[in-house]
Every structure is written in structure tokens, then in C-alpha cells.
Amino acid sequence: MTDPILEVRDLQTHFFTADGVVRAVDGVSFEVYEEEIVGIVGESGAGKSVAAASIMRLVEDPGEVVGGEVSFKGEPIVEFEETEAGTRRPTDAMLSNREMRERIRGREIAIIFQDPMESLNPVFTVGGQLREFIEINRDVGESEAREIAVEMLREVGIPEPRERLDDYPHQFSGGMRQRVLIAMALSCEPSLIIADEPTTALDVTVEGQILEQVADLQEKYGTSFIWVTHDLGVVAEICDRVNVMYLGQMAEQAAVDALFHDTRHPYTDALLDSLPRPDRTVEELRPIAGVMPEAINPPSGCRFHTRCPDAREVCRQVNPDARDVSESDERPHRAACLKHEDVFHEDYWSSPPIDNETDSGFAVGRTDAGGSGDE
Amino acid sequence: MSDTRDPGDATGQAGRTAAGASAGDDPLLRVEGLTKLFKNDSGFLSWLTVDRDADGVPVTADREWVRAVEDVSFEIRRGETLGLVGESGCGKSTLARTLLRLIDPTEGDVYFEGDNLAELSGEALRRKRKDMQIIFQDPQSSLDPRMKVGPIVEEPMRAHDMLDDEGREERARELLSRVGLDPQHYNRHPHAFSGGQRQRINLARALSVNPDFVVCDEPTSALDASIQAQVLNTMRRLQEEFGLTYLFISHDLSVIRHISDRVAVMYLGEVVELADKEELYENPQHPYTQALLDSIPVPDPRESETRGVLEGDVPSPIEPPSGCRFRTRCPELIAPAEYDLTDAEWAAVRAFTRRVVRHGFEMTTQADLEAEFFGDTRPGGPAGEALDRAFVLLERKEPDAAADHLRDSFIEPSICAREQPSYEVDPEYGDGRHFCACHLQRDEELTH
């Protein structure tokens, strides 16, 4: 296999809030190869958006990328070195903000957000914004940019694109706005597009239209995608490889078929079991006990141990990183779970089980904000 | 009937199980021809005035009516869950609010336990309302952040003068534990709870006045999958314990399949299909239902090849299409009776017409278009002549005129544009009623 175009190693992004440090992304590694769609999936608050923003170096105050490496086609987007005092500082080679702005964002890596109105200015026409974006990022003149804009809108399935250039964003439906953003992202022919839940707010029929279009365009332009979602149905449909995040860390990383049919992590398993299915009647759903704890105060040991049906005492002590647990003849399949004793060498099977309440009763944990002791 | 029940019987352990829900009973709720139109003069909807109608023509309609719900009829039997599914804006919430009389219907009647709600006076209606509760989608905004959980749960009881202070508190604590919360949480504020827990508080509040009927408007849509499963399981359990009847609204077909006994599918203000769950999912008859089912992503990569794609956008509810409202997107639009076309010819004509009507063209040459759409399936006769005329207009760079001509020739004369469909289907699964608003059923009836 060729080298990945994007490599993320042990990425850490923390938020320094009045209440303490939120370890939103806490040691995450993954890579993206050419022409593939890589999913990042997980529940609300798992750190998916923060991870996506970190790659683009778009993390806002009070957040900060505090460790790890991100390298894109060999260039260091994030890179740290140790100082003599033992602290970490960015290396000299790390791309400057200006280089990120002028060379990377938009041109090499584009991002699409869940809410298109975050990226579209309501007081300017759709055509104007698209044209300007193309002018700046592709060094072409106004009229050529306009033609590219029409062509891209047609590509993403906007009817009568030329007539609609002068419309304002609010005159477009939610689905059409999202298409405009995809057109914008594609217009500079970047190598990588990061899509953060771009279809989550849309109806299934519209989502279906957009996913089909993306699959076609992906094939045509050979763009790589990072597709952030909480919907395992979407993952199954478009992703080649999948990263499952839980509470700031990677739980499982595998090719899409292996993730669904040869699941190696209890969290992924439990997530799949909790889903109602469109294609058959499931009499009994099996929910995961409790709620995901807050990233400001994560549990010791394996972060899933408070809810994991397979948790044992050792899981309270040891926090497993995601390691390759595949058989020798398989594609890499990483799981962060001590059950794979031959890889992690902790005495999992002889450790006493922890009884996590699987009922949805009182054992349902409170959110941490609930600890205010007002009773 | 709840008035004769001891309200102190907080949890209804005895008696009122779903066993009372034998079929053949009078329905708990009956909706007849329910219609709700909104006057579209409010600012927040003003974008509709520049929207385009079904066929891509800009609508300039300021003070027109938004036809949010139109002529909807169905029944809900005691103890069952009727699922209501449809895309954003199709009128689900409006239907729910209208049938609870939180807003007045424009037309139509709602019978609850045999009484026409429209004919009930203020006080009688108020008492009836106690038996009909609603839970909203957003657990955040539906709970007053300044109030503690206990008083939130007690609020409906206070409004209906149920019990004394002490009784209410006792009942609130009991209900909290019934919905899976710790009764100790009585004195907490809602912000201290997660989304799933807030939805449980909503449940406890709705159940506090011992309702027979609960409308659940997207109660789990804001929740993560693992939490959604917890809440859905709890709702099922409570239904059995309290003998509840649910109208469960969602845009998520998987959730609807899990929770419902029967399912109604809405499109643009109308119910287009209604059947027992298994029948609806395994033997869907309406092209819209089929398209919806086809477009859900299945959480299994080995099943994902089959996802279908529905073309076009939902038209504006201000000027919905005539006849069948789904006709502007329907992949099975029926050929006008006056043309004698093969299926392949009609498919080509339909595709070509849709394309011209929806997208316009930058005209290449007639030969290219002919090749792209018709190949060797170009129909002759009157249909062929109508196509010839369209090509002439396209050649003259009059795409709008071509679109009008094609619409007049091939869409307007179709039964789909002329008559409102309403048919009964012989079910393949079970023996419940299967309603389908699609003219394809007409052929079925003729051939039987």
C-alpha cells in the first residue's frame, strides 16, 4: 500500500475551562489513504468534531492542540518537541498559520460543517460566495470562476444552476445548502475533504441523494474523505474504513465489513445491539447501560469500563490503547480492549468481572453536572 | 373513565394493562377529515414566497394558505401504538397539536372516547385534556430550568387539581422511579440531567395525571442511539404497566418499526399509506413509502448496495400539486390514458419530461437528446407528435415553453394529476386495514 496522505499520531486536544481541563481528544491515532472514505463515528461528545477541527488547526479558545502529530503528505500540520524544561512546544518545521491559510485549507484540505449556515454568509448571494472562494483559491479571474461555480453546482445536483447563482442562502433548502458547501469544497479539487455530519440534519431522502452524489464525485475526482457521523447506517453505506471513538479515544479501527461483521470491541458491539433496524422487526433493543461520562473527569482505566458488559477489575486500572488484534492474514484491525489478552498481556480473563447494570433503572448515571448536591 | 379511577393509584398496577385493548373495541381516538391551514403572513415563513413550486416555477404568494394538514382520517385503538412517519415539514407536529386541540382545526373532527372534542365546552374539554398528554422532541426546552424536577412532574396534577401537596409529592417520587430515575432526584434542577434523563422526566410528567393517550412528538430524536434504546424500552414498559395508547411521531423509520403496532406515512400534509406494521414494511404499496424505505441507510455494509434515491424536492405546501401530491417526484407516475405507450416508452417520456420541467436545458442537438433519452424507444402517434413539438421549442431556445408543453401533454392529463387517490389494499400480512393513496391500486382493483 502507498503511504497515507494524512497521518494522525497520538493527537491531544484539550479545553482549559474554569471547571478544569476537558480532555476532548486524548491520544487519537488514525490515517487516511488516497481515494478512500474514512469514517469517524461515536456518540455525542466523543470528540469527533474536535478531532476534525484539530486536523485543520481550527480549534478555538479555550481549546488547544497540546500534543501529538498530524502530517499531511509529509508536511507537519501539528508537530511537537520536548524542551529542556520537559515541556512541549511546536517544532520550527510545523506549518505556520499563514501556510495553513494560504496553502492547506480549502486548497488541499476542505471542511464541510453540519450547519451550512455556519459557512455561508446570509447577506451575500450563493453564486457570489462560491465565485469568490474559487477566485481566491484557484487563482482564476472572475468570469472563469463564475463558470466553474455553475459547473460545480450542476455537478452536485442543483437544478438550473445558472439561474440560482443570484439567490441568497435562505432561498435554498437545507439539502441544497449542503450541496452548495460540497460544491465549494470540491471546487478547488482538494486531496482531502473533512465532512462533519453534513447530512445529519437532513431527511433520509435528501441524505440519500447527497450520499449518492458524493460517492460519484469521489470516484470522479479521487478525493479522500473523512466522514464524521454518529449514524452507523451512513458509515455502512459509504465508508471504506471506520474509526469508532469513545470519550476522546479510539475504541476500534477496522475496514467497514470487519467492523460490522467481525467486531472486536465491546463498545462497538453494544452500539450495534442498541439500534432499531429498518429492515427487520427487532423485538427487544439492548441499550448500553448509563451515559457516557464527561470528558472533564474521565473514568480511570478503560474509559468504557463504567458501561461495558464485559468489564473486569483490571479494566479499572489499565487504559488500553488501540492495538492491532488482527490475525496474520487479515487487514489491520485495531481494538482498545484488554479482552485481547494475547496482545495486551494483562490478566483479563482471570480478573473478577465488574457487574454493570444493563437495566435502564437507577443505575443510569447522572451527568457530572448533576453532582451539585442540591438535595 | 379515568375520573372514576382512584387517582391515588399512582401506578395503575392493577387492572389497566394492555389486555383491555382487544381489537373490535371502539377506537380510543377517531380523526375525521382533519385539516389545518395556516395563514402564511408571518415573517418567519416569508422565504416561502420565493420558493419554487412543484414544477420549478417561482411562487409569488404572500398571504396564501399553508396547507399543513389536509383531510386526514384514522383511528387509534386502545392500548396500541400508532406510528406517524414522514419527512420534515410534512405536517406531523401540526397534526398532533390539532388533534389535541392545542390549536384549532380548520376543518374536521376528533372523537376521543366517543366524544367530539369540538362539541365539548371549556370545562369538559379541560377534563378530557387530562387524559391526553404530549411529550415534545426537545427535552431541553420543554423543561423549565428554574423549577426542580419534583414540581415539574407535579405541575399537570396541580393544573387539574389532583391530590393534595403531600399526595402529589408521593406520586411524583413514585413516577420518577417508574421511569427509571432515582426518586432522590426530586429536588434537582433539569440541567443536572442528561438528555435521555430529561426525556424520562417528561414522561413522568405526562403520566402524572394518569392519561389514557400520550402523543410522543419525536421523543428520542435528540438522543444518541444507546440512550434512545433505553428510553424506547422504558416507554414500552410503561405502556404495558399503565395501559397507555401512543401516537408516536418520528422521521426515523427504524424507530417507528420498533415501537409501532400500526404505521401511518405522511407526505405533504396527507396520510398516503396506513397499515399494520409488518404489512407496511414488508408489503408497502405507495411509491412514496417504497422510496422512503429504500432510502434508509441500513447499518450493515453487506446490505448497503440497495439504497434507492428519490429525485427532486418536496414541493411547497402553499400550492401543493393537484391530484396526488407525490406526483412531481413519483417514479411510477401513470401515463395519460389517451396515449398508447409501452412501459419503456412511457419511462423514457417521463424521464425526458421531468428533466425539461425541472432542470431546463442548455440545448445540445435534437439528435443528442433523442439518443440520450429515447434510443430506439421513441414513441410515435400522438405522443410522438407532442415530443416533436417540444423539440422544436427547445431548438428555438424556448425551454419554458417546451416545459409547459410537455407538462400539458404528459402530466396534467394523467389520472395522478386529476384525481385524488384513495384505495383499500388486501393485506398480505395480518388482516388489518391497509389504506393506500395511489392510483396504481385502481388497476389492482380492476384486475381482481
Ligand SMILES: Nc1ncnc2c1ncn2[C@@H]1O[C@H](COP(=O)(O)OP(=O)(O)OP(=O)(O)O)[C@@H](O)[C@H]1O
Ligand atoms: N469550546 C469548548 N469548551 C469546552 N469544552 C468543549 C468545547 N468544545 C467541545 N468541548 C468538549 O469536547 C468534547 C468533545 O466535543 P465534540 O464536539 O468533539 O463532540 P462530538 O463527538 O463532535 O459530538 P456531537 O456528536 O454532539 O457533535 C465534549 O465533551 C465537549 O463538551
Ligand SMILES: Nc1ncnc2c1ncn2[C@@H]1O[C@H](COP(=O)(O)OP(=O)(O)OP(=O)(O)O)[C@@H](O)[C@H]1O
Ligand atoms: N404557525 C404556523 N404558521 C404557518 N405555517 C406553519 C405553522 N406551523 C407549521 N407551519 C407549516 O406547516 C407545515 C407542517 O409543519 P409541521 O411542523 O407540522 O411539520 P413536521 O412534520 O412536524 O416537521 P418536522 O419533522 O420538521 O418537525 C410546514 O410547512 C410548516 O412550515
Ligand code: SF4
Ligand atoms: S478493556 Fe475492559 S472495560 Fe474496556 S472495553 Fe475491554 S472489556 Fe470492556
Ligand code: SF4
Ligand atoms: S397516484 Fe400516481 S403519482 Fe401518486 S403515487 Fe400513485 S402512481 Fe405515483
Ligand SMILES: [Mg+2]
Ligand atoms: Mg460534532
Ligand SMILES: [Mg+2]
Ligand atoms: Mg415536528
